[in-house]
Amino acid sequence: RIIDTSGNFLSHVVNGTVTSAGFDAFDNLTMNSAPNSTLLFPDFYAYLNSSSVLFNCSASDLDSNLYSLSLYGNWTGGWALNETKFISGGENSSTFSKILSEGTYMWDCKAEDDLGFSSFSNSARVFTLDLTPPSISSFYSNESGGCSSVGVKMFRVICETDDSSGLKNVSLGVNNDLGTFNYSLSLLSGNQYFRDINVDTYGAWDLNCFSEDLAGNKNSSSFSLNFIEKSLPDFKLLNFYVNESLPVEKEQILLISEVLNGGCSSGNLSVSFYNHKNGLVFINKTSNYTLLASQKTNVSIDWITEIGNNLFEAIADAQNSVEEYNESNNNFNYTFDVTSWQDFYGNFSGFTILSKGSNEDLLKWNNSGSFGKIFVADKESDVDWLNLAALGVNTSGGDSLDDFSEVDSLLGMSSFEDSISKEFLENEHPKLRKDLQIYGRLIKNVSLIDSGTKDTFFTGILWDSSDDLGGNGFDISDKEDLVFVGTINKSQEGDYGVQDYHIKIPVKLRSYDEPDEKEVYFYYELL
Template identity: 25%
Template sequence: MNGNFSEERNVKMKIKQKFIFSLYFLFFILISLSFASAMANPAAVYCRESGYTYEIKTDSAGEYGVCVFTDETSCDDWAFYEGKCGEAFAKKIDISEKLQGAKLARESSSGLKLFSSAESSLNDFDLPPAEFDWRNYSSNNWMTSVKDQASCGSCWAFSALGAVESAYNIYNNDSTIDLDLSEQELVSCCFNSSVCPLSAKCEGGQPDESLNYTKYNGTTDESCFAYTHTNDSCGNRCADAANRTYTINDWGWIVNTTSAMKQALIDYGPLSVGVYWNGTAFDNSSDENHAVVLVGYNDSSSEWIIKNSWGTGWGDNGYGTISYGFIEIYDYILAIDGTETKPNVTLVTPVANANLSSQSVTFNCSASDSDGIHGLKNITLYCNFTGTWLANETKEISGTNNFTAFAKNLSDGVYIWNCMAYDARDLQDWADANRTLKIDSSALVITINSPANTSYNNSTQLVNISANDSGCGVNMTWYDWNGTNATYSSPENITFAEGNNTLIAYANDSAGNENSTNVTFTIDTTIANISVISPTNITYLTHLIWINATATENISNWIINYNGTNASLTINTTRNIESGSFNLKLYANDTAGNIGLNNSTWFTVAAPTTTLNLPANNSNSTSSSVTFNCSVNDSAELMNVTLYGNFTGTWVANESKNLTGNSNSTTFTKTLSDKKYVWNCLAYNNESGYDW
C-alpha cells in the first residue's frame, strides 16, 4: 500500500462499502460449550507456581515481568522460565497443566463479516505488498507499547484492546495518540455484561466478546482501572469511569485465507487472532488456546508478525513470528471497523494571510465532535503573539458543535495561529493548517511630487505621486481631479483646465488603511496686455523720465529695454535716461510665467548733461576760498549754468553764467566760512532742456 494512509484507507473503505453494508445484519447467537481462552503468561505462571513473587515493571519499550526470589534478588521472567537465571537455574516444576487454554469459540456472530469466502479472491482490492508491518508504516510506529498479562488468563482482553488501541491511531491518522486502555475492566466487568456470556475473568474469555463490550459499553483507560492481574471487582473502577470510556464503531470476522488476512490487516489495522502455544512455541498441532495481535507479515519468510501480551522479555521485545497457516487454520480472526475520531477543528476568521488595519482582532474557531458520541471538552487558541508558539487561551465548551471567539489586542506585526480542540475522551486535534495574519495600523505616507502649489502657463502637467507603507505595503493609488477619479500607476501627463485646480491623491494598503493629500495650483496660459502710461511719444527736456505702465495679469517681474539692453524695472518710478531718441520696450512676466510686451513707444530726451567736477563729493577744504567747477555738454546750443548751494543757510541759486557752444567748463569761486555745504549746478540749453 503506497501513499498517504488516510487517503488510501478511505478509498478502499469506499470500495468495500459496496458489499459491507449489504451484509450488515446480526447473525443469530451461537451457543458453544467450549471454554473461553485462558492462556496466561507462562513465565509469570512459572514464577508464581515456583513460590516466588511476580512483579510487572515498565520501561520505554513497554511492560516486562521479573520474578522476585526469597532472598530478594530478582530475574527477568523469561530468563528464569528458560533456566538462564534465578535460584535454581533450572525448572523444578511442570506447569503444562496450568497453561491449558481452551479453544476460542465464535460464540457470537454479531460482528460484521467483512470478507465472505466469495470475496477472498481480492478482485476488488489492490494486491498487498510482499511485506508489511504496522510498527514501521510510513516511517511511523502505529502500535502501542507491549504489555504483560502476568499469571491471569486474560490474553483475550489484551488481544482485543491491543487491536483497538492501534485502531485509534490508524483511524485518526495519528500514530502518537497511543491510548492505554484498561484490560482489567474487561476482566472484571465483561463478566457481568450481557454481551460477554463466556467471560470467566482470569479463567478465560473471548476477544469477540471484548470487542462487543467495547462497542456497546466502552472501555475506560488504564489510569481509571489499573491492571491487577486478578479477578478484581468491577466496582473498583474510578468514580468517573462512565465519562472516560472509548468505543469502536464495529468489528467483524475475517475469512481465514492468507490473502484475505493480509488485505484486512492493511485496510483495517492490526487484527485480534487466535493461536496455539505448545509450551515452547506456536504451531498448529492442537486447538487454539491463546489470543494475540496480528501486526504484519513477511512473504520472504512466509511468516506472520504478532504482538504478544507476555512482556518485552518474550521474543523480540514482546513481538514474535508465526508461520503462514498456523493462524488461518483456526478461523478466529477479528478486525476493528472504525473508532471514535478526533474532533474536527476549523479556523473561521481571520482568513488565511489576512491583512488587518485594526490591532483589535477576534479569532474564531469552530469545533465538532465528528462521531457525535461524547461531545466536546475545550478549545485552545495557540499562537506566537508573544514571540513564542504556545497556548494563549483555553475555553471550556460542550455539545457536539461549537463556535468559539477569542478577542485579542495585538501590536503591528506578523502572527501565526491555530486552534486545538479536545473532546470528552481527551482525543484532540488541530485545524488542518496554521494561519498567518499581518496587522498594520500605521498610516501610509503619500506625496504629490508634481504638480506643485504654484501657477503654470501650460495646461498639460505631469502628475507624479508616490506612496509608501512600512507595514503591508501599498495596495492601490488613485487621484481625484475636480471630481474625476482615476487609478494611478506611474507618472502621466494630464491636461488641466484654465484657472485653479485641486488634485487629491489617495492610497490604501491591503490592511485597509487609507491616506490622502492634495495640492492646489493654477493654470494660466493668458499673456498679459501692457499699457504704457509714461513715457509717451514726446521729447523730454530732462533726463529723469517717469516709467509707469499697467497690465491685465498679476505681474511678478518687469523688464525695460530702451537702449538695446534689458534691465529689471520697478514700475512707477523715475529713471535717469541719457539724451537721445528711444523705442521703449516693457516686458511683464505674470505669476504663471507668461511674458507680455507693450506696443512700440518712441520718446526723445533733449537735455544737457551736467557734471560736477570740483570740489569732490564729501571733500574737506582748509581754505575758506572754494572753487566750484561744473562741465556741461549737449548736442544743442548751451544757454547758461547756475551754481546752487546752501551757502547762506538756504538752498538757492547763488550765481549764473551764460554759455555758448555745445561743451563748457564753468568755474565759480566763493569765500565761505567753516561749515558743511551742499551744492549742484543746473544747466539749460537753448531748447529749454535742463539737467542738474
C-alpha cells in the first residue's frame, strides 16, 4: 500500500510474491478517493413548523468504499456530533429524525470511507423551527354596520397581525348573500394590513382575517357586520309560547309572541294570530302601537283551549301596511298539544246509602274495602253490566284490534297524538292485557294503560256486547256503549299523592251519545 509522510494509508493493500527473477509484477495500486457529502433537506434558511425534524444527506465515493454518514448540529448547546449511520458502496444516503424546540439551528453531514478519509458538505445549512402561529391583536372596520351605516357604499377593514419569524400571507375572507370571496390584504404600516371593500349587497357580512407566517403556522380572527340600505322598521318575530304548560280543554290561556324591531326607525306594530288546526283560522289581532328601533316586546291574546294538536302562527303586520326593511321574518309557527284525556282521582271513604227519599234508608254499605272498580260512561249510555267485554276482543274471544281505531273515529280522535290507538297500542298490539273480575264475571284480555306514572292505578276499556247487532264484536255502525274501568287500590302513592283511585278518560267520551255532550256518569262496584 501507499503511505503518506504522516503515516496515513493512501491506498488499500495489494499482495504479491517477490522472486529472484529480478523483477515481479503486482496488481495496480489505486489511490484512495475522499468521499463527498451533500445536504438534501432541510433546505437553506428553511422555516419549519413541526418539532419532529427530518434531516437527509447523501454521500458518494469514486472508489466505492463508503463507511458512514454522521449528522452534526448545534441544538445540543454547541456544534457536536449527533448521530452516525453506517453505509457502504459508492453512493448512499441517510435520514435522521430529531425532536427539537423552537429556535434557529445549523446542521451538516460528514461522510467517511473505510480508510478514515472524511469530508463535510460544501456549506452547512441554517433553518428556523417556528411552532407559534402569528398573533392577531386586532381586526376591525371603520364602519360598525347596522343603523349607523345606512346606505354605506364602501368600508375599510384593518387586521393587525405580527410574527417573530415573519409573515408569508395576510388575507381577507368575506361571506355575504352573493357568496364567499377571498382577498389579499396590503401592508398599511407597522403590523397593520388593510383592504377597502365595496358594499355590493346589503344584509349580513361575515369577515375573517387569515394570517400565515413563513413556517406555515396560521391564525384567524372574525367579526360580522350588517349593512342596511334604507332607514326602515323591521319587525322580526323571535319566539312564540303559551303561559300554561299543561292546560286542559276550554281553559283560558295566553298566546304570547316576542317581537323585535331590528330596523332603524320606529313603526306601528300589529300581530295577528292564526290556528292551522282546521285550515287557516284567524283568532285575533293585537292593537297597533309604536315599536321603536331596536326595541323588543311581548304581545299576547287570550285563547280558549281546544283539545288536540294546534298549529299556531303569529304574523307581524299581516296586512303589509308598514314598509319594512325585511318582510320575510314576520311570522313564527308554534305547535301546541292540548291533551284529549282527563284525569280523575281521589279517595273512597264513609258510607254508601241506598235510600227511597224522605230520610228512609233501605240499605247502607261501609266503603272500607281495599280493592274494587270504578267505571265511567257517557250520560246516555244504558249499560248492561253483565254483558261487558274487553275492547279489542270479539264475542268469540278472538282479537279484534280494529276496535281501537273505530273508537277513535267515533270520538273524533283519529288525528290526535294521544288518540285511543296510540295510548293503548304499541306496534299494533295492546301494551298490556289483564283478566278482570267484574260483577262476578271474569272478563279476559282487558287492554290497560297506566293511569299515571307510578304503576299503581290502571285504566281499561270495555264495551257492552248486548248492543251488538250480530257482528260478533264492536262495530262502528252499531256504536255499542263504551265503559272505561279503573282499579281501586286504597291508600296508595300515586301521581297526586296518596289516593284510592286514579282513572283517565277521553274528554270526548261525554259526546259519545246524543243529545247531551257535557256529562259522564261515574259508577263503582260494591265489594
